[in-house]
Amino acid sequence: MDTLLPSLQILDIANCQQVESFPEGKRSAFLRRTSTSLSTLPIKEFQNLRSLDKKGLQLLTSLQLLSISDCPRLKARGWDFLQYFAAGVPGSFHGCLFPKASLHLIHSSCALNWLSKIPIEITDESSPAWNKGRIHYTNATKEVVEAYETQFSKDMESFLFSRAQELVVGGLLVLFVPAVPDVMSNSDTFTGTELDILGSCLMNMAKVGLVEEAKVDSFNVPAYYTPPKKLKALIERNGNFSIKRMEVLNNQKKHLILQSSSLRSLYLRAVLEGMIEKHFGNEILDELFNRFTHKIEGSSFFLNPETEKLIILFVLLERNN
Numbered sequence: 001m002d003t004l005l006p007s008l009q010i011l012d013i014a015n016c017q018q019v020e021s022f023p024e025g026k027r028s029a030f031l032r033r034t035s036t037s038l039s040t041l042p043i044k045e046f047q048n049l050r051s052l053d054k055k056g057l058q059l060l061t062s063l064q065l066l067s068i069s070d071c072p073r074l075k076a077r078g079w080d081f082l083q084y085f086a087a088g089v090p091g092s093f094h095g096c097l098f099p100k101a102s103l104h105l106i107h108s109s110c111a112l113n114w115l116s117k118i119p120i121e122i123t124d125e126s127s128p129a130w131n132k133g134r135i136h137y138t139n140a141t142k143e144v145v146e147a148y149e150t151q152f153s154k155d156m157e158s159f160l161f162s163r164a165q166e167l168v169v170g171g172l173l174v175l176f177v178p179a180v181p182d183v184m185s186n187s188d189t190f191t192g193t194e195l196d197i198l199g200s201c202l203m204n205m206a207k208v209g210l211v212e213e214a215k216v217d218s219f220n221v222p223a224y225y226t227p228p229k230k231l232k233a234l235i236e237r238n239g240n241f242s243i244k245r246m247e248v249l250n251n252q253k254k255h256l257i258l259q260s261s262s263l264r265s266l267y268l269r270a271v272l273e274g275m276i277e278k279h280f281g282n283e284i285l286d287e288l289f290n291r292f293t294h295k296i297e298g299s300s301f302f303l304n305p306e307t308e309k310l311i312i313l314f315v316l317l318e319r320n321n
Contacts (some may be wrong), residue, residue: 008037012099022049023056029198039064046071064089067102071167090144092116094122094158098166104172108161110312113178115222116155119147135199137223152224156234164240167319173241175315176249176302182227188201191225193301195221201291211284219279228313241246241317249312264295 022043036230039062044221068074091097094116095110121127122144129143134267163173195300199216206213228246235241269289277285 010040010099011038011239012042012044012153014042016049017025017177018043020048021051021053022046023053029304031212037062040099041065041251042067042069042073042102044069044101047073049074056266065098065102067099068133069102069104094155094162096165096203100165101168103166104171105169106167106171108174109176110178112156112159112175113223113225114225115148117151118222119151122220124146129215131220133199134196135201135202135216135219136195137194137222138196148224152226155236156231157238160235160238160240164238164319169319170321171319172244173317173319175313175317177231177313178225179231179313180225180227181311181312182222182229183220192225194264194296197295198268198272198288198292201288201295206290206293210287212282217320219276221275225310231313231315235315235317240320241321244318245316247314249314258319260321261293261297261299264296267288268292 014133017196036286038060041060041063043066047070050073057063058277086305089097093111119129121129122131124130125132127143129141131144134140134144137145167173202211202219203213204218206216228248231245234245236242266289269285271286276288
């Protein structure tokens with residue numbers, strides 16, 4: 001078994017009723033042999049655990065996540081902060097990232113509008129949902145919109161299932177979700193209009209041979225802005241959570257508006273540059289965003305805070321039993 005220890009990454013320890021201090025003795029020696037590989041250490045159901053050996057845990061140089069739950073007698077000297085843990089880990093939030101039932105609170109901020117992937121049918125020339133000449137579902141056919149909606153529904157189901165696995169019963173999931181009002185289309189928002197304009201800039205560049213038109217037809221932005229009613233229905237259908245609160249945040253729009261064409265262009269470039277460069281290469285970036293800047297220059301739509309209709313939903317969910 002010792003030969004396997006240098007490769008051990010996750011060690012889940014539970015239901016050790018007699019342990020009063022951790023790690024100690026044989027357990028400390030065991031952990032030392034995993035010090036360069038062990039990244040995740042959940043400790044659960046130590047009913048008599050009263051203290052933690054700070055020096056022993058500091059030997060775990062690769063440790064990224066230490067979670068402690070159901071240890072009612074734990075009073076660790078100098079470890080008062082262990083009542084609360086914060087962790088950031090690499091990986092997609094559309095799948096599981098943490099050990100089962102290891103978290104009491106999860107927060108996601110302005111991320112769920114990003115899809116896990118582009119719906120395959122919108123780049124298929126034989127599909128009714130082929131999104132030719134556009135880079136988003138804004139002002140596209142209903143088939144394109146439905147393809148985005150379907151992918152968002154799949155992603156939300158996967159997200160909610162994964163978070164339900166990671167949360168303890170009664171744990172909280174706090175979400176800030178970019179959305180559109182129930183009675184409004186995405187084309188009425190800054191984001192939808194900007195993506196339409198950016199797509200038209202790409203098509204203009206294709207007409208003069210600066211990019212291949214086929215490249216434009218195969219490029220789509222993987223973002224979907226849900227109406228609140230749809231999100232509520234998806235949460236209820238999932239069944240793992242109770243909705244404790246769901247409301248629109250009171251955004252101060254004047255702080256969200258970048259009141260010059262160059263600032264708007266820089267903002268959009270910061271968001272999309274990575275995916276555009278990956279698809280087209282970096283040679284077109286300056287030309288593309290220069291064209292975008294000129295197209296929106298002097299537009300009253302982008303200079304008026306009242307024209308931005310995108311909303312942020314605050315959603316508080318509790319893990320069901």
